[in-house]
Each structure stands twice: as C-alpha cells, then as structure tokens.
Amino acid sequence: MLEVLVSKKLVVRVPCAVIEHNGKILAGQRSAALSFPLKWEFPGGKVEQNESDEEALVREIMEELNVEIDILQRLPETSKDQGWREIILVPFICNLHTTNIILTEHEQIRWLSPEDLPTLDWTEADLNVIQNYLEFLSVK
Numbered sequence: 114m115l116e117v118l119v120s121k122k123l124v125v126r127v128p129c130a131v132i133e134h135n136g137k138i139l140a141g142q143r144s145a146a147l148s149f150p151l152k153w154e155f156p157g158g159k160v161e162q163n164e165s166d167e168e169a170l171v172r173e174i175m176e177e178l179n180v181e182i183d184i185l186q187r188l189p190e191t192s193k194d195q196g197w198r199e200i201i202l203v204p205f206i207c208n209l210h211t212t213n214i215i216l217t218e219h220e221q222i223r224w225l226s227p228e229d230l231p232t233l234d235w236t237e238a239d240l241n242v243i244q245n246y247l248e249f250l251s252v253k
C-alpha cells in the first residue's frame with residue numbers, strides 16, 4: 114500500500130490597514146533588515162493567539178506607526194504561498210485618529226492617490242489587495 118505523507122503548511126493570518134486620509138492612502142516601505150527588504154506594504158502584522166483580526170490590526174498599527182485607527186471596512190482576503198507557509202492577508206480600510214505618525218519599523222511611508230498605488234514595488238500579495246481596493250472604490 115502506498116502511504117502518502119501530507120505535510121501541513123503553516124497558515125499565517127496577517128491583517129493589514131489600507132489607511133485613507135484626505136483622499137490619499139498610506140504605503141509603508143519595509144525595513145532593509147526584514148524579510149522582503151524595501152518592498153512596500155500596507156502596515157499590519159501577524160495575528161497572535163486569541164486575537165481577532167481587528168484586535169491584531171489595532172495593536173500592530175500602534176506598534177508600527179504609534180497611532181490609533183478606526184476600522185471602516187473589511188476587503189476580500191488574499192493568500193500568498195511563500196513556500197514553507199501561506200500568508201493570508203486580511204485588509205481593512207481604516208481612518209487615523211491623528212496623523213502624528215512615529216515610525217518604529219518602516220524605512221519610510223508615502224501617501225499616494227489610489228491610482229498611483231501600483232507605481233510602488235509592493236510585496237506580491239499586496240497586488241491583489243490593491244486591485245480589490247480599486248474595485249471597491251469604483252463601485253462605491
């Protein structure tokens with residue numbers, strides 16, 4: 114009898130924030146010292162045990178940008194196979210309480226018009242997020 118070994122892949126949920134302010138969207142450039150160095154992303158990070166997606170996002174944005182957010186709208190999840198693990202990006206459209214951002218992890222941030230988002234060098238998974246966000250705006 115043939116035995117088939119099925120290895121279970123690690124699945125990681127990563128809520129991320131599409132932060133809107135005055136018609137612009139915040140993009141963050143990953144640190145040169147992290148995985149996917151200098152790629153652009155929507156700020157956020159991995160969900161910890163017993164955390165909801167929303168709780169994780171609020172915590173991560175406070176840790177990374179030192180600001181509070183309001184979560185307005187969940188966008189479709191998108192997944193990316195990174196070989197040894199699968200990343201599930203869970204994007205949320207958000208507003209900021211203040212724009213007094215203090216960066217603790219990112220190299221830099223940029224505020225871009227929605228149509229300019231595709232001009233940056235994003236992590237692969239974010240290309241779907243951008244597409245879904247632009248679609249959401251077009252039917253709003």
Ligand SMILES: Nc1nc2c([nH]c(=O)n2[C@@H]2O[C@H](COP(=O)(O)OP(=O)(O)OP(=O)(O)O)[C@@H](O)[C@H]2O)c(=O)[nH]1
Binds near residue numbers: 129154157236
């Ligand atoms: N926050 C965030 N992470 C993203 C995006 N796109 C994407 O592929 N990721 C991946 O999701 C993971 C999020 O991890 P993290 O932000 O909590 O921490 P990290 O970079 O230290 O993680 P890692 O070292 O495990 O890769 C990273 O591997 C990151 O590359 C995105 O738009 N936002």
